[in-house]
Amino acid sequence: MARKKATNSSGTGILIIFALAFGAFASIPKNAWIAICVVACIGGFMWLLATRTKRQLEQLQKSASETAPLRDPRSKNVTFSMQEVSSNNMPEETTDFYTVQLGSPPSASFKIPDASKQKSDTRWVPADESVSVAGFSLPGGMLYVGSALGRYDAQEPSLLNPKLRIAKSYVDIEERLMSYWPSFHSISPEARRAYLQWLEGGRRDPLADTGYVFLFFYGLERRALVDAVSDPQVKAEIPLIVKEVQRLLDIYGDNRSFRGYAEGFLDYLGNQTLDPNLYLGPPPGAVAYGYEMPLPLRIGLGQHAANKRPLDANWALAWALADPNISKRTPVTRCKEVFAALFKLKYASAHPTGLMLAQNKTKLKASYRPASAVLMAPLLNVGDLPDVMATSGTRKSLQLLMELCTSELEPYSRYLGRNPESAEALEGLLQLPVTLWPATARTELEELQSKIGDDLIVMSFGELAGRLKSAGALSRDKVLALARALESLHIGMEPDVLAGSRTPKAEDRIALFVTQPEDGSLRASAAYNAASVTLDLASSVASADGDTSNEEVSLLAQHIDSWSHLSVAHRKRLKAHLQIQIQQPPTLASLKKKLNPLTVEAKRTIASFLAHLAQADGIVSPAEVKLLERVYKALQLDSQLLYSDLHGAAAGGSITPVKPATSSTPTEPGTQSAAVAKQGFVLDHERIAELQRETAEVSALLAQVFTDDQVEEPEQAVETVESATETTADVAGLDLEHSAFLRLLISRAEWSRSELEAAASDMELMLDGALEQINDMAFERFDMPVTEGDDPIEINTDILEELAL
Numbered sequence: 001m002a003r004k005k006a007t008n009s010s011g012t013g014i015l016i017i018f019a020l021a022f023g024a025f026a027s028i029p030k031n032a033w034i035a036i037c038v039v040a041c042i043g044g045f046m047w048l049l050a051t052r053t054k055r056q057l058e059q060l061q062k063s064a065s066e067t068a069p070l071r072d073p074r075s076k077n078v079t080f081s082m083q084e085v086s087s088n089n090m091p092e093e094t095t096d097f098y099t100v101q102l103g104s105p106p107s108a109s110f111k112i113p114d115a116s117k118q119k120s121d122t123r124w125v126p127a128d129e130s131v132s133v134a135g136f137s138l139p140g141g142m143l144y145v146g147s148a149l150g151r152y153d154a155q156e157p158s159l160l161n162p163k164l165r166i167a168k169s170y171v172d173i174e175e176r177l178m179s180y181w182p183s184f185h186s187i188s189p190e191a192r193r194a195y196l197q198w199l200e201g202g203r204r205d206p207l208a209d210t211g212y213v214f215l216f217f218y219g220l221e222r223r224a225l226v227d228a229v230s231d232p233q234v235k236a237e238i239p240l241i242v243k244e245v246q247r248l249l250d251i252y253g254d255n256r257s258f259r260g261y262a263e264g265f266l267d268y269l270g271n272q273t274l275d276p277n278l279y280l281g282p283p284p285g286a287v288a289y290g291y292e293m294p295l296p297l298r299i300g301l302g303q304h305a306a307n308k309r310p311l312d313a314n315w316a317l318a319w320a321l322a323d324p325n326i327s328k329r330t331p332v333t334r335c336k337e338v339f340a341a342l343f344k345l346k347y348a349s350a351h352p353t354g355l356m357l358a359q360n361k362t363k364l365k366a367s368y369r370p371a372s373a374v375l376m377a378p379l380l381n382v383g384d385l386p387d388v389m390a391t392s393g394t395r396k397s398l399q400l401l402m403e404l405c406t407s408e409l410e411p412y413s414r415y416l417g418r419n420p421e422s423a424e425a426l427e428g429l430l431q432l433p434v435t436l437w438p439a440t441a442r443t444e445l446e447e448l449q450s451k452i453g454d455d456l457i458v459m460s461f462g463e464l465a466g467r468l469k470s471a472g473a474l475s476r477d478k479v480l481a482l483a484r485a486l487e488s489l490h491i492g493m494e495p496d497v498l499a500g501s502r503t504p505k506a507e508d509r510i511a512l513f514v515t516q517p518e519d520g521s522l523r524a525s526a527a528y529n530a531a532s533v534t535l536d537l538a539s540s541v542a543s544a545d546g547d548t549s550n551e552e553v554s555l556l557a558q559h560i561d562s563w564s565h566l567s568v569a570h571r572k573r574l575k576a577h578l579q580i581q582i583q584q585p586p587t588l589a590s591l592k593k594k595l596n597p598l599t600v601e602a603k604r605t606i607a608s609f610l611a612h613l614a615q616a617d618g619i620v621s622p623a624e625v626k627l628l629e630r631v632y633k634a635l636q637l638d639s640q641l642l643y644s645d646l647h648g649a650a651a652g653g654s655i656t657p658v659k660p661a662t663s664s665t666p667t668e669p670g671t672q673s674a675a676v677a678k679q680g681f682v683l684d685h686e687r688i689a690e691l692q693r694e695t696a697e698v699s700a701l702l703a704q705v706f707t708d709d710q711v712e713e714p715e716q717a718v719e720t721v722e723s724a725t726e727t728t729a730d731v732a733g734l735d736l737e738h739s740a741f742l743r744l745l746i747s748r749a750e751w752s753r754s755e756l757e758a759a760a761s762d763m764e765l766m767l768d769g770a771l772e773q774i775n776d777m778a779f780e781r782f783d784m785p786v787t788e789g790d791d792p793i794e795i796n797t798d799i800l801e802e803l804a805l
Contacts, residue, residue: 122146122159124223127240134166136196140203142244143219154374157183158219160196167193178211181373203248210255213248217262218372220245224269225370225377242269260292261371267295268368274382279303283318292747293322293389295366295380301357302364302385310354311394313344319388320398325740327399329406331413335423338412338436342405345435350401355394361758362390365748373797376749389744390762392737426470430481434488444468445489448512452491456513456576458583462506476503490515494576509584511576515569528570531563532577534606539581541610541627553582555613592634603635611645620646733777741765742774745786746795753791 125131125141132138133145147163150156167189171177177191184192191211198205198212220241228235245262253259284296297318304311311319317340320326332339364387366380388394412431415422422428429437434445444467451457465474465482474482476497483498492515495501504510538556560574595603610631614624625646629639731739741763745751751759753767760767771793775785778799788794 120146120148122149124227127237127244133160133162134196136200138196138199142223142241143199143216144222150374155183155185156218156222157181157185157372157374158215158217158222159184161185164192165189166196169193171197173198173205173208173212176209176211178209178215182211182215184215204251206251210252210258213252213255213258214261214371217245217248217258217265218370218375221265221370221372221375224265225368225375229378238269242266263294264292264368265370268366268377268380271295271299271366271380274299274380276303276383279307279309279315283315285318292324292743293319295368297322298364298388299366299382299385301388302382305357305359305386305388306384308356310356312354313347316347316351316355316398316401317343319394320402323389323395323398324743325389325395325736326402328402329410330417331406331409332402334413334416335409338432339405339409341436342409342433343401346401346405351397355397357386357388357394358391358762360386360388360391360762362387362744362755362762367748369747369749387744387759389740389747390759392740392763395740422471424469426465426468426482427474427478429468430478430485434485441468445486445491449489449491449514452512452514454514456511456579458509458511458579460506461504461508461510464510464512465506473506479503486512487515490517492573492576494573494580496573509580511580513572513576515572525570527565528574531560531566531570531574534609535560535574535578536581536586537606537610537631538613539578539585540587541614541624541631552613553578595635598635600636603637604641607632607635607637607641608645608648611642611648614646731777733781734774737763737765738770738773741770742786745774749795749797751793751795753793756793 122144123146125138125143125145127141129141130137130139131141131143131145143160144156144158145160145162147161148155149159161184164185171190171194173194175194177194178187182191184195187195194209195212195215198208199216203213203216223234224238224241228238245266249259249262253262278296278300283300284294301311301315301319303309304315320343321328321332364382364385366382368377370377409432412428415428415431419425419428424438424440426441429441434442437445448457448467468482479497483493483496486493487498492513494511494513495504497503535556556578557575560571560578563571563574566574595606598606607628611628614620614628625642628642628646632639632642731742734742741760744759744763745756756771757767760770771787775787778784778786782799784799785796786799788796
């Protein structure tokens with residue numbers, strides 16, 4: 001019983017304690033319970049974490065003790081984070097063995113294999129092999145396929161990783177879906193699909209976004225700049241890579257950015273072995289509007305400076321075209337062949353012996369700035385050559401020539417802009433100096449010169465224009481340009497439009513004759529105009545019978561030779577004028593208005609001269625007499641005076657006025673004309689000398705009247721000059737000198753301070769001031785600097801996309 005009682009007493013006590021504890025717990029506030037639970041959870045989690053970490057350390061220590069005897073004594077001691085060790089993300093530069101210090105125990109270490117010797121699923125697909133990626137069959141190879149390639153912090157951007165997500169539906173490859181520096185592992189699934197579509201199509205769609213071209217190009221760069229450096233077999237693939245880049249340039253070369261990188265890449269690959277005599281041959285091909293001057297050209301120009309060889313016209317042109325610091329306008333490319341020819345002519349004229357390049361301090365470091373952001377190209381050994389890009393004197397001379405040639409070619413460039421298929425039409429060629437005309441046009445001109453010889457030829461103006469491929473009727477300004485072009489070849493044209501004569505129509509006759517260099521400055525004068533009108537009147541009379549005789553033409557030519565008051569050039573032109581008038585004589589009506597202002601005495605003298613001229617061939621026909629009657633009437637002279645003059649000329653009298661013959665019975669003019677024609681006249685050669693002297697007097701009379709005998713024809717308005725430049729050497733926010741210095745800066749990834757000081761001195765700049773101005777511009781426009789550090793001075797690659805120089 002006692003036992004039982006004791007048991008009951010103990011149970012009762014437990015119940016009491018439990019009841020008291022429950023009451024105490026019940027009195028604890030709700031918020032306190034929540035806090036207690038949170039603390040308990042955190043404590044439990046920490047305990048589990050500590051236990052797991054302890055087990056991992058024990059396993060690592062055991063592994064290290066097992067491999068310690070195999071440790072290479074040459075291995076390095078390198079400390080890595082646990083994350084790097086566990087994920088095997090070790091740098092590629094590691095050697096075969098590493099000792100990893102884990103802290104406890106100090107002697108614990110283990111071996112990490114070289115990453116390059118580990119098995120990888122990444123491979124280069126050869127050019128003759130196709131590969132399938134995400135269901136796309138990609139022909140032509142020349143790309144990397146796999147899941148990892150490159151350092152842990154610089155993954156190869158061109159690597160095709162089949163494990164990455166690809167969009168399911170078709171994507172328009174013309175749409176831009178990537179940033180400036182794309183990477184296959186970071187672009188969107190849609191962009192990845194578009195890239196695979198472009199690859200599957202043979203990498204040739206001309207409308208594809210250039211970002212896909214760059215993504216593929218990155219792989220070619222890596223193969224040539226990384227793999228080929230250490231593997232001779234890979235180096236043998238360089239010609240295939242060059243061929244592929246050239247093919248891509250043919251398709252996508254209009255994109256300036258891609259063209260700049262691709263051409264620079266080809267230059268780099270093509271200059272692995274330096275030709276010491278490069279400067280002795282023709283310059284490497286150069287195009288306008290490049291981002292950088294081609295490396296071979298910079299090497300050749302450096303050799304010119306180092307060997308003190310003057311720069312000839314071909315090398316000067318190549319420099320002017322390729323230098324991004326020289327501004328260029330539309331004519332440079334729209335009519336590049338003509339521009340090149342003109343530039344060489346101007347250069348040879350301005351610098352007959354060529355320009356000598358300065359021996360500047362900045363040395364050329366030939367390299368290539370890859371398009372891929374994860375690659376660096378090793379420097380090429382070009383010897384101790386100066387870098388011409390760090391000079392300004394020669395560049396300024398070339399810029400002046402560039403502007404001079406561009407201004408001269410602007411009219412022709414505008415014509416080609418409107419008529420791209422008519423580069424050799426006369427209307428366009430008339431905008432150029434004859435020396436720049438194409439070979440076909442110059443051949444026509446040479447044939448004309450051959451036909452003219454030392455004399456002259458007569459043809460229609462339409463025939464001349466047609467031989468020179470005129471597209472239609474020429475405006476007055478074009479006819480003036482044609483006359484100047486002919487005159488530059490010492491070919492004169494009559495009528496003299498340059499002196500104000502009427503613009504000939506296609507059916508009008510013109511005369512082309514040989515001139516002397518000084519003849520072009522002798523334009524029409526009052527005396528010349530008077531002599532010209534005298535010939536016009538004489539031609540009308542001489543051709544009145546429908547057939548101008550050789551005697552009449554010979555007499556007029558002798559008159560011209562006797563006019564010593566005129567220059568030789570004027571007399572030569574008058575003979576050409578005479579030939580036109582003989583074949584296409586002027587009408588009397590066209591001359592009447594010029595004759596009205598003359599005095600009666602002057603009119604009488606002219607009329608008498610023409611009467612003497614009419615009987616120069618010994619025969620005066622009724623038609624000639626009829627025309628002379630009309631001339632006398634136009635001069636407001638009594639027609640009866642004509643017969644007196646004719647009789648006086650036949651009797652050898654003077655051309656001074658004579659009294660008309662009288663008769664008791666008036667005779668009808670027509671009857672008397674017939675009688676005169678029937679009787680005829682005998683040519684008196686002794687009278688020729690007298691006629692020549694008297695003709696000079698007639699010309700002097702006419703000179704008082706025809707001083708204003710010039711045709712005023714409005715020329716076509718000059719078109720507005722193309723003011724917009726295709727490229728400018730200035731970078732926004734910088735002047736020309738600092739723009740050139742900026743382009744030199746970004747040509748390398750890094751500069752020593754002494755190198756930049758030399759470059760700034762060559763360009764006549766203060767280094768610190770130039771860097772400050774350039775960085776101020778960059779901060780203002782892009783909120784980042786161009787350069788970082790003091791020595792060495794590094795180029796901020798992030799700004800290259802923004803500058804796009």
